[in-house]
Amino acid sequence: MTGLTVAVAADNAGVRLKNSLAELLGGDHRVADVLDFGVPDEADDRAYPRLALTAAEAIARGEAERGVLICGTGIGMCISANKVDGVRATVAHDSYSVERSIKSNDCQILTMGSRVIGPELAKRLVTEWIGYTFDPTSASAAKVAYITDYEHHHSTSAASGR
């Protein structure tokens, strides 16, 4: 496996955890590059949607394969990132969800809440998350493709099928 490029971003509620995770990722042999979309410190009060959308758009353009986005709860980052076509983001604070976010859902983005999870558990989960890969030949692939197809067609009737 060639090294991953991982985008990171956080608002000022999550910047300390984001910086810690960026350092962790930068030292991981499975990571080729870390793209930091800010904020740099707690004095920067840019709101989470701007940061999430900027990072998610970079992923949609193929500039990074993965992203870790941190806010107070992870929820705002997740909602915002999921507005970008082609991006699948999830908030997760447990090992099983982190694994399934890749293996079932092929999520590029993991979001976490700095007010929800401790830094050591977050680091452990991100270390696990980097090691998972999606299997495009798995039974999960068609389910993810259904979402992508909906995005492409913006079809309101898609939800009425199986």
Ligand SMILES: O=C[C@H](O)[C@H](O)COP(=O)(O)O
């Ligand atoms: O989801 C939003 C985040 O938790 C953010 O860090 C805090 O948002 P708020 O200031 O609107 O509560």
